[in-house]
Amino acid sequence: MNLQGISDLSFSKALVSSCIVIGLSREELFQEILSIIEAGTDPPATAISWWIYYMSKYPVVQEKIKQELMANGITKETYLTNELLEKLQYVDCVVKELLRHAPIFSSTMKTLKQNDEIDGIKLAKGDTVLVAYYNMHKDKRYWKLDPIQFIPERFFGLDAKDKDHHRYALNTFGGGPRQCMGQDLARLLLKTMITRLMQHFTFVDGGPEKNTGRHFQLGETMKPDMAVYIYCD
Numbered sequence: 001m002n003l004q005g006i007s008d009l010s011f012s013k014a015l016v017s018s019c020i021v022i023g024l025s026r027e028e029l030f031q032e033i034l035s036i037i038e039a040g041t042d043p044p045a046t047a048i049s050w051w052i053y054y055m056s057k058y059p060v061v062q063e064k065i066k067q068e069l070m071a072n073g074i075t076k077e078t079y080l081t082n083e084l085l086e087k088l089q090y091v092d093c094v095v096k097e098l099l100r101h102a103p104i105f106s107s108t109m110k111t112l113k114q115n116d117e118i119d120g121i122k123l124a125k126g127d128t129v130l131v132a133y134y135n136m137h138k139d140k141r142y143w144k145l146d147p148i149q150f151i152p153e154r155f156f157g158l159d160a161k162d163k164d165h166h167r168y169a170l171n172t173f174g175g176g177p178r179q180c181m182g183q184d185l186a187r188l189l190l191k192t193m194i195t196r197l198m199q200h201f202t203f204v205d206g207g208p209e210k211n212t213g214r215h216f217q218l219g220e221t222m223k224p225d226m227a228v229y230i231y232c233d
């Protein structure tokens with residue numbers, strides 16, 4: 001799609017007014033809108049794919065989510081509200097563990113605005129640093145429970161061993177002024193989708209040969225290589 005392609009759409013006039021107000025060119029504003037649409041669709045969809053993969057490997061987690069839904073009176077017919085979702089603490093931890101575990105974006109790049117030094121390594125203004133989220137999320141130095149395992153309980157309850165993890169050990173949405181602007185929406189979206197899907201389905205492992213969990217890059221994010229059976233509840 002190019003600018004010409006949207007010139008007849010009704011929001012075209014609003015677009016031009018917005019450009020004037022915020023001081024962006026029409027082209028720049030258009031690119032901003034495109035990046036929000038792209039950033040807002042592919043990453044959550046990838047995250048849900050990974051969640052389905054992990055659920056197929058960890059049936060006990062699915063069972064616990066379903067138990068939490070039942071304990072809160074949530075059935076297939078229940079209309080999900082914010083108040084209801086807020087009660088689902090175990091699902092919260094599943095989302096957190098998913099975002100720790102899944103390599104949706106495995107890293108980000110940052111350019112230094114001033115000279116610095118990290119662990120004795122001298123860095124100069126203008127240097128580019130790769131921040132490897134995925135490595136930090138799986139680094140045994142920062143996690144008390146085995147970081148390779150999918151364990152939502154590490155964040156949950158009185159005995160949550162990794163509740164007070166190093167603040168940078170879990171960094172799915174980046175940091176600083178360019179961190180993900182959609183992170184609250186993404187968490188809400190994931191929690192809602194997980195709850196809805198668990199009301200209706202159970203995911204079963206398609207076997208080690210097809211349901212490998214190896215990741216491959218497609219578009220901007222890392223997708224899972226998976227094959228699961230889906231049973232309607």
Ligand code: HEM
Nearest residue numbers: 039040043044047105108173174175178179180181182186
């Ligand atoms: C699970 C879902 C998501 C993940 C894992 C994710 C992750 C990220 C990451 C890692 C960055 C780069 C941060 C950095 O370099 O410091 C980013 C940027 C961004 N994200 Fe997300 N994101 C998700 C969902 C969303 C949603 C739902 C939206 C919008 C509706 C969104 C909008 C954006 C935008 C606009 C940026 C660029 C910010 C900038 O450059 O100033 N993201 N996201």
